[in-house]
Amino acid sequence: DKGITRPRGHKVSFHYNSQIEDMHFGKTHPMKPWRLTLTKHLVLGYGLQFAMDTYQAVAAGKDQVRAFHDPDYVDFLSEVAPETFEGLSRMPRFAKHTPAKHEYDSVDLGPFNLSTSPGADCPVFDGMSTYLFLYTGATLAATHQLTTQNSDIAINWSGGLHHAHKSEASGFCYINDIVLSILDMLRVYARVLYIDIDVHHGDGVEEAFQRQPRVMTLSYHRYGPYDDTGHKFFPGTGDLGDIGLRGSVGEHFALNVPIPSGIDDRQYKYLFENITQRAIDAFKPSAIVLQCGADSLGGDRLGQFNLNVKAHGECVAFVKRARLPLLILGGGGYTARNVARAWCYETAIASDNGATLPAALPMHLLPRPAAFTKRGHGNGTLFPTFARSHPNDCRDADNEYMVKVL
Ligand code: ZLM
Numbered sequence: 001d002k003g004i005t006r007p008r009g010h011k012v013s014f015h016y017n018s019q020i021e022d023m024h025f026g027k028t029h030p031m032k033p034w035r036l037t038l039t040k041h042l043v044l045g046y047g048l049q050f051a052m053d054t055y056q057a058v059a060a061g062k063d064q065v066r067a068f069h070d071p072d073y074v075d076f077l078s079e080v081a082p083e084t085f086e087g088l089s090r091m092p093r094f095a096k097h098t099p100a101k102h103e104y105d106s107v108d109l110g111p112f113n114l115s116t117s118p119g120a121d122c123p124v125f126d127g128m129s130t131y132l133f134l135y136t137g138a139t140l141a142a143t144h145q146l147t148t149q150n151s152d153i154a155i156n157w158s159g160g161l162h163h164a165h166k167s168e169a170s171g172f173c174y175i176n177d178i179v180l181s182i183l184d185m186l187r188v189y190a191r192v193l194y195i196d197i198d199v200h201h202g203d204g205v206e207e208a209f210q211r212q213p214r215v216m217t218l219s220y221h222r223y224g225p226y227d228d229t230g231h232k233f234f235p236g237t238g239d240l241g242d243i244g245l246r247g248s249v250g251e252h253f254a255l256n257v258p259i260p261s262g263i264d265d266r267q268y269k270y271l272f273e274n275i276t277q278r279a280i281d282a283f284k285p286s287a288i289v290l291q292c293g294a295d296s297l298g299g300d301r302l303g304q305f306n307l308n309v310k311a312h313g314e315c316v317a318f319v320k321r322a323r324l325p326l327l328i329l330g331g332g333g334y335t336a337r338n339v340a341r342a343w344c345y346e347t348a349i350a351s352d353n354g355a356t357l358p359a360a361l362p363m364h365l366l367p368r369p370a371a372f373t374k375r376g377h378g379n380g381t382l383f384p385t386f387a388r389s390h391p392n393d394c395r396d397a398d399n400e401y402m403v404k405v406l
Pocket residue numbers: 026027028029030104105106118119120121160161162163170171172173198200201234293295302331332333
């Protein structure tokens with residue numbers, strides 16, 4: 001069908017729940033769950049579902065989330081909504097988790113670094129609990145496919161929330177689905193390698209396993225001063241000398257590749273392939289988790305790298321060639337249409353259809369002709385980025401590959 005093939009002896013599973021797309025962090029918050037709508041439409045438009053097993057995700061249980069997170073935090077996340085936030089925040093078992101105010105915090109933070117202020121990194125929004133437990137459920141289902149040997153590669157683009165801590169939300173991340181997945185994998189696999197190509201440092205995952213020699217964490221990220229204000233690029237950790245907890249058995253099982261802004265395809269590919277290969281050779285993992293944050297692409301609203309979709313995808317292709325059980329997760333990515341291009345392309349690479357994607361968009365995904373953009377013609381819900389495009393959203397204009405292929 002449509003030239004999309006399922007190679008024999010190479011099973012890929014795709015885990016998703018469309019309910020996640022309807023969530024809103026707040027009007028101008030950079031994290032847009034509807035980037036997953038765009039991704040889904042591209043994946044289905046190209047017929048990639050015929051090359052994979054697709055699974056509708058169900059919510060993770062609180063007990064599953066407690067495998068890493070503090071029980072009070074899990075209760076708070078499962079009960080909180082914008083209307084109940086204030087009341088819950090005053091309850092002593094939750095109030096004791098309220099952080100001290102930092103000088104740079106422009107918003108008031110409640111317990112667990114959560115807030116109802118619109119400017120917060122981790123706002124409490126309508127449907128938040130549903131959202132959190134669903135993306136976590138999708139990652140755990142994907143993990144289960146691998147540990148039971150039902151899939152060789154499992155994909156969850158709604159997961160990969162690498163900043164969440166044991167009892168604190170951070171950087172748009174509330175539940176650390178990656179840590180939960182790796183903890184589950186450790187019951188089956190001797191060693192797990194975690195690789196993180198999001199433009200931000202994978203601090204939550206590194207911290208969780210800093211004393212653990214069975215998990216090696218390897219993050220590539222922007223590091224150093226953000227601009228001339230002297231503020232560091234978020235989260236400000238992940239220096240080259242960060243190698244896991246010194247003096248513990250986990251020392252040397254964390255690797256960090258701090259990178260200045262503007263890195264291009266050739267430079268990134270050189271670093272990624274050389275370092276990742278040496279990590280695989282030395283550590284000999286039994287399984288790999290790859291966080292594919294798309295904020296490392298050129299033109300990202302928050303990122304400062306200059307990668308093309310093709311080079312981002314080559315990281316996935318490279319890791320796939322290790323032929324180990326592979327969990328592929330999303331993460332950051334703030335210029336929605338580029339996120340969809342990257343994750344659709346990477347879905348094709350995972351399912352061995354990377355070379356067969358036609359250069360032209362599938363017919364029903366083409367932008368409406370100008371004559372139809374007048375008000376009153378269609379509701380524009382299928383592919384809204386064309387209607388919403390903003391000058392700042394077009395910084396990939398000379399991005400040859402993106403323009404040509406997707
Ligand atoms: N202020 N609204 C990456 C996580 C990056 C911390 C500086 C909040 C923003 C950002 C929020 C609507 C991943 C910081 C920022 C403003 C303290 C960050 C709400 C714009 C907005 O317009 C915004 C009013 C918001 C947040 C920008 N926050 C940009 N960068 C980072 C977190 C997550 O990609 O790695 C994985 C998913 N936070 O720099 C501040 C220090 C909070």
